[in-house]
Amino acid sequence: MTKTITKGAVGLPLNQIMAGDCIEIMRSLPADSVDLIFADPPYNLQLRGDLHRPDNSKVDAVDDHWDQFDSFKVYDKFTKDWLSAARRLLKPGGAIWVIGSYHNVFRMGAELQNQGFWILNDVVWRKSNPMPNFRGKRFTNAHETLIWASKSEGGKYTFNYEALKALNDGVQMRSDWVIPLCTGHERLKDGNGDKAHPTQKPEALLHRVLVGTTNPGDVVLDPFFGTGTTGAVAKMLGRDFIGIEREPSYRDAAEARIAKIRRFDREALETSTSKRAEPRVPFGQVVERGMLRPGEELYSIGNRYKAKVRADGTLIGNDVKGSIHQVGAHLEGAPSCNGWTYWHFKRDGKLVPIDILRQQIRAEMDETRPH
């Protein structure tokens, strides 16, 4: 299923893992081409030998002790570079997720804001089975922090509110997610039976991220691909991915892992949508079709007010003329009003919301539309 979309002169390598430094590679990809970025960068400079100083000299392993201020400076430069390269790739309506711990997440969050990303939420991954603090010197480090941000203020980011609400048993999804660590069968092992990657993320985490903030067919980029959790879940969910990873052993593990994944079928990928996605029906159509007649009276939700339907699909009530919404808002002294649920008509002596008339029209529209 590997494919390449060309955009301008440069190709976008989909469903592949690119080998090399993510900053260089991201700079070589076309701008404004990616829907979502998920990034799980290295947390701590001192404990890893795979980072570079600004002059590109390699940082030695743990025994290379330098003070924390130099360390932060180098980490900030690294963060600044990969975040700006990432931002360039995002479509105007694109968004980014980053994940980190208290060692690095504050620096990432501040840099996100500095670069003009617009933070939408910080989300807490609450681990149901964290490693205890063995020495009893601090609180059990039982969570990690994710930051979700749009490319810029006012960006038209994707948020599948209804799908997430459904995932959460019908209650609005909160900013704290209880998800177990990645263990058991899901945890990839190398040839020796050791874990293939030290910080493999659970698929449940990516599932929630991708269902919630992308649509099928979207392009998801992960610049710190590791063993490919982002790619695996993207494939299952019918999203295209681009992975970037420097370590050959991680790439190999990810490649083998993703090859085994099957995409869910089309029906399974359809998620709950909100009313906002449904076609708009002007109230005038209700009158045009004779479902309500000019001169007929409508009654407010508490039956306190009446208004009369006019031939052009406006109402008149208490000497105020306007749309079903405007007249409702005026009578209630409210800033706004959904006229469809506010107004009722009489049928067999009972009050029925006019919204059922809109539903009838929508049902008819469905019949005429190809499925």
Add this chain to the structure above:
Amino acid sequence: MTKTITKGAVGLPLNQIMAGDCIEIMRSLPADSVDLIFADPPYNLQLRGDLHRPDNSKVDAVDDHWDQFDSFKVYDKFTKDWLSAARRLLKPGGAIWVIGSYHNVFRMGAELQNQGFWILNDVVWRKSNPMPNFRGKRFTNAHETLIWASKSEGGKYTFNYEALKALNDGVQMRSDWVIPLCTGHERLKDGNGDKAHPTQKPEALLHRVLVGTTNPGDVVLDPFFGTGTTGAVAKMLGRDFIGIEREPSYRDAAEARIAKIRRFDREALETSTSKRAEPRVPFGQVVERGMLRPGEELYSIGNRYKAKVRADGTLIGNDVKGSIHQVGAHLEGAPSCNGWTYWHFKRDGKLVPIDILRQQIRAEMDETRPH
């Protein structure tokens, strides 16, 4: 109980609220003199227009002048200044707590690290009853973040591991704390019945902070004192406080509030250093939430014995200290005892089993739902 400790040439004004700008005032206080700082600075919310609930009622926004900053640059300068003034005041073994939301916490965290504070944990306050996201455009903002940091790397900070474990019913305290918002009787009102402060913090939060990271007699400074939650809990727990607040109306409310507080007696303040058993709802939460107060007396099922509640959720009765279960078992000469049904408190002259308090907490938490 107002007192002044002199240290060198300068006095340390204990258990008072100082009027004015916290940066200037902190600069005038003696260095290396404070054990703990708790800081709840303005969040820089950057709110735009009005927000209405689906029922059209208007959300009472935090639009106070003190939360207005022109830019991140201005906010960063403010953060840098108050944090450096605060750091100077801390004893070498001192520590700081800051609290914030995604609007400001990343900038505070980065600056803490820049100044040489050593982050010990980030802690998530998971709100059991947050305000929903009314427009369905983001995740419910259901938490705030606290950062706990020592004055510098290697600082000999205070951490009452066993007391916190006891508060958590024998299980190591985690970095995510479920605590309700400050509402009801605890929420201070002004003369008109409006809230006295827009962002009053729950006492349960400060209880956990102060029991966990200070000792009786320690000096706790709060540079953004507001209506004095830090001072109120410090007084209860036998810690000395220093408050700094600019707004006269907040100072007045705090003054009146703290005057009414009684310090728990000495016995109640001694916290446990032994291990506990492990049912599900920690009795410590009953104490933290103020459902029972340290020093309050409990009565055995036949009203033959009495015991006193201590600040860490243990009891003392007949010179025996321990969990509600342990003390009950000891008094009855039994191998075990269910403290929840054994112990009763007095309400309206009647004896009520403490188990109903556990039921209240369970109802609030209702953590059986997947998040």
Add this chain to the structure above:
DNA sequence: GAATTATATGAATCCGATC
């Protein structure tokens, strides 16, 4: 008085298509 129902509210960066 007890039980039930209605109302109020909390640190919030909360709309988007069409004209």
Add this chain to the structure above:
DNA sequence: GGATCGGATTCATATAATT
């Protein structure tokens, strides 16, 4: 591109009002 306006959107808890 700014203005207009249709119309979609909420959870837990405390307290007041009602039955």
